[in-house]
Amino acid sequence: MFLAKTFGMRGICPDDKKNPINKKNIESADIPNVAYIPVCQHYGTPAKIIVKPGDVVEEGQLIAVADGEISANVHASIPGVVQGIKEVYIGNGKKSDVIVIELGGTFSKSGRIIQLNDWLSMSKEDLLEKIIQSGIVGHGGDAFPEGKKLEYALKNGTSTLIVNGAESEPYLTSDHRLLVEKTEGVLIGTQIVNKILEAKNVYIAVENNKRDAIRRLKILSANRYSYKTVGLKVKYPQGNEHQLVKAVTGKIIPGNEKVQDHGITVINVATLIAIKNAVINDKPMIERVVTVSGAGIAHPKNLIVRIGTPIRDVIEECGGFTGKIAKVVIGGPMRGYAQKDLETPVTKDVSGILCITHEESSHFKKNGICINCGKCVSACAEGLMPSLLVKYISYKHYKLAYENGLDNCKECGACAWVCPAKIPLVQQIQFGKNFYRNQRKVSAENSGN
Amino acid sequence: MVVDHNEKLLISVSPHIQNRESTVSMIYIVILFLLPACIFGFISFGFSAVAIVLLSILFAVLTEIVCQLIMRRPVTIYDGSAILTGLLLGMTMPPTVPLYIPILSSIFAVAIVKQAFGGLGQNWANPAVAGRVFATLSWPEKMQIWLPPFSSDGLTAATPLSAVQSSLLNGGNYGNEGAIQLLDTLPGDVLRSQVDYLRMFFGFKGGCIGEVSVFLLVLAAAFLLYRKIITIDIPLSFLGSAAIMAWIFEGTRFGGALFTGDPLFHLLSGGMILGAFFMATDVVTTPLTTKGRVIFGVGCGAITMLIRIWGNCAEGVGLAILFMNMLTPAIDRYVRNYPVGWHKKKEKLDEN
The missing domain is CATH 3.40.50.11540 (NADH-ubiquinone oxidoreductase 51kDa subunit)
Known part of the structure; x- marks a missing residue:
């Protein structure tokens, strides 16, 4: 235990809050009445929709095909009728087309499967093809x-x-x-x-x-x-x-x-x-396990949730909020995305839905003064100096920040977690990254002309 | 079980949870854990010590308010940094100094060293250390009158360090006033051989108000280390290098050979512990990286011993920390953390 393996001296040890x-x-969540299935739940280009309003879809039917080099298939998570196609914000703050399906019809993929595929006799390529077809993304x-x-x-x-x-x-x-x-x-x-x-x-x-x-x-x-x-x-x-x-x-x-x-x-x-x-x-990716937790939720639990279930349904199933909550976060507390409302559907990358109270949540200060304590430096697992990078960025020395390893930052949030001055370091670094990328894009276009 | 529709949700960038420690809470915890050692000093040296510490805190706070009002900045007295400066400064004062010395030093520390450079986080040196050095250099005579512990007869006495120093400087025949006489008639090495380490450790010795009780300071430091408010790198390298320097060179002062020094005497005497755990670890004026901090600590220890062994003053902790504070920007410039696997990345950059 004392000599357990780890990645070095750096990193942080927050209270893990995994109890109880x-x-x-793990329990199964209710099947949603209406599922909102985004076509861009993955890294890369959005999938192309192949159904139209009024179509009857089966459970697990392909409703959008992978489009482009890096993309993934999207399947209907519930059987029913396609109501329409809308554009909404999904969990990570991006806009995506959403296929709305209203429940109805028969479940063909759920339930105990008697006939199992004999995967041992399948070839490498067949296995790979099967994984690509089923639209699995990294969880x-x-x-x-x-x-x-x-x-x-x-x-x-x-x-x-x-x-x-x-x-x-x-x-x-x-x-x-x-x-x-x-x-x-x-x-x-x-x-x-x-x-x-x-x-x-x-x-x-x-x-x-x-x-x-x-x-x-x-x-x-x-x-x-x-x-x-x-x-x-x-x-x-x-x-x-x-x-x-x-x-x-x-x-x-x-x-x-x-x-x-x-x-x-x-x-x-x-x-x-x-x-x-x-x-x-033969079950495509139509559901995933989601942790519903945080001090603001009545009955925290792990649920198997259908893709496309609005997070409101999931929170209601866990007993709703216990009191005033500050944030609803999709994903983990360190890297997740805060949501503006509860209509966001569960997507393939949602590992948790956290209802975080004011006491738990972070209180960043707009003008927190860096006191050069170096805590972020000893927390950064990539060996960067976050306080320095942020100072470069705030004085608009984007190139200098890049030369000091801005691109190596994984935005894990360890630096911002540990910062005693409560400076939103991750936000600044994200800003710097985007700005530098855009700057380079512009200069590349100019030199191309 | 209906979820409230009208609940307004906060949106912010990750991470959504944060460490409970903030700059302000860290400062107040340090103040809290300095208090036992300070109170020990009060009991040991009497009312004059209380007056010195309270006055230096009061004037540090007042100076901060006045400075911030003059500069039309928000008054940030609640953050406790001025209180900490005043407390540390008072704790490094000898118990008999005239009261104007802590007052003027406090004003110098907060106004010149801290506020003139931009307030909390921008000071170039630890204000308390700078204030203490300011007092030592301005009133050298008055800053070297010490009281024996737990006595009320008003006689002065030497600290272990100053007794050794003065007897060495004067060939062992220096006739100072009062109780020093008896001690100082002995040659330095004999004096040193009579040292009782346990008494020194628990604070039964002369010295500055806050530095005498090594025991309480070490306890407080252990808690701060546990709470991760201070890091071990600076104190360890500070005390380590000072101990090694003392062990190698100190014997030569008494005409002995190398490697005959007594490191324990130097660690327990003077402001070594207070300086190493509470002043050299001031995050604002120390390097960012662990490597840099070790260099900082080694420098502090070496310079302290340089002054103690070959210098004119008996005490060198304050000057050493001040000197290394000034070197901190240079250390930060040249000692950096490089991203994991940096060399490979550099080659890639060169190719492009």
């Missing part, structure tokens, strides 16, 4: 189309596969519960992915606050699989790909390079379950 729902079983938060990621990893060769069960964000427990309740599923998912990638070393990385999960993994994987279960020290941001790779293998990868280029693939636990469901049960 890390002991409660961890970046929402990169998983099929494309595996395709890239296969092309570049992979020597190490790391299953990411770190879940270092406070509050979130969905990966933890999946590891405990669906250990078998995670291991089969790992097997499927490893059949495609043929990695030599397979690690399952779990933080040490999930002892029950580690125990179950060790018992189950010891008999049948050669996967190594690695217990990690509890520290944020260990769930980040780069930090996880450092913690598990000791390899240092620059923050602005992809880990796949170094022969390493990191896959989230929940993604593996989705892959297993897609390959063996």
Whole structure:
């Protein structure tokens, strides 16, 4: 325990607040009456809609196809009739077209499946095609189309596969519960992915606050699989790909390079379950496990929620708010997005819905004075100097900030969490990044002309 | 179970939770944990010590208010930084100084060192240290009159450090007033061999008001370290380098060989502990990176011992911290953290 692996001296140790729902079983949420299914729930170009208002769709039917190099299919999460197509804001603050489906018809994908696919006899390409078709995206938060990621990893060769069960964000427990309740599923998912990638070393990385999960993994994987279960020290941001790779293998990868280029693939636990469901049960990505937590919610729990359910329904199902709340956050508390209203639908990348009270929430000061304490510097896992970067940005030295590693920033929020002057460091850094990118784009266009 | 529709929701950039520690709370916690050592000084040295500390706090706060009013800035007295400056300054005063010295030093510390450069977070040196050095250089005679602990007869006495120093300077025959005489007739090395470490540790010695009780200071520092309000890098490198310097060179003062010094005596005497844990760790005037802070601490320790062994003054902590404060911008400029895997990135930049 004392010598548990981690990614180095840096990082922060916030109170993990995972009790008590890390002991409660995952429950199924109600099926929504109306589902709002965005066509852009992934990193990349939006999918192209192939249904029109009035169409009758089955559960799991393809309603929008991947469009472009990096994109993902979108399926109907409930059976019913397409009511129309609207444009709304989705969880990450972007606008997206949304297919509105009203419930009706038969459920063909839910329920216990008797006939399982014999995936062992399928070829690598078939498996990969199946994953691409089922529209799975990374469940961890970046929402990169998983099929494309595996395709890239296969092309570049992979020597190490790391299953990411770190879940270092406070509050979130969905990966933890999946590891405990669906250990078998995670291991089969790992097997499927490893059949495609043929990695030599397979690690399952779990933080040490999930002892029950580690125990179950060790018992189950010891008999049948050669996967190594690695217990990690509890520290944020260990769930980040780069930090996880450092913690598990000791390899240092620059923050602005992809880990796949170094022969390493990191896959989230929940993604593996989705892959297993897609390959063996023919079930596309129409639902996911969502942690509903925070001090402002009456009955925090982990729910299996259909994609497209408005977060209002999910919050109501958990007993509603207990009192005055400050924020409703989609995702984890460190990297999630605050919502302006409760109509936002659950998308494929929503790992949690957090109702945060005023006491819990952050109170940034507009003109917080930096006192040069260096806490952000010792918190930054990428070895940056956030206070310096922000000073460069506020004096408009974007190039200088870039040369000091602005691009390496993963916006994990550790610096802003630790800042005693309550300076919104992440906001400033995001601003600087966008500004510098736009500046470069403009200058590139000018030089092109 | 209907969710309230009219609830207004806050929108902000991540992270949505934050550490409870703020600049203000950190300052007040430091003040709180300095108080036991300060009160020990009050009990040990009597009413004059209370007056010195209270006056320096009062004038630090008043100066801050006046400065901010003159500069038409918001008055930020609630943040406690002026109180901390006054408290630290009072704690580094000898218990017998005339009351105008702490008052003038407080005004100098807050007005010249802190507010003239932009207030909290912008000062170039720790105001309390600068104020103390200001007093030492302005009134050297008055700043070196000490009281024996727990006595009410009004006689002065030497601190362990100053006794050794003055006996060395005067060949052991210096006839000072009162109780010093008896001590100082002994040669420095004999004097030093009579030191009782336990008495020094628990504060039964002469010295500045706040620095005598090493025990209470160490307890407070341990709590601050636990709460992560101060970091261990500066105190450790400060005390470590001072101890090593003392061990190597101190013996030569008494005509002995190298490596015969007594590091424990130097760690327990003077303002070493107060300086290392509460003054050198002032976040505003120390480097940003851990590497930089270690350099800062080593510099502080080395300069302190340089002054104590070969200098004219008995005490060197204040000057050492002040000197390293001034070097901090230079350290920050040259000692930096580089992003993980930086060298690879640099090559890439060169290619483009």
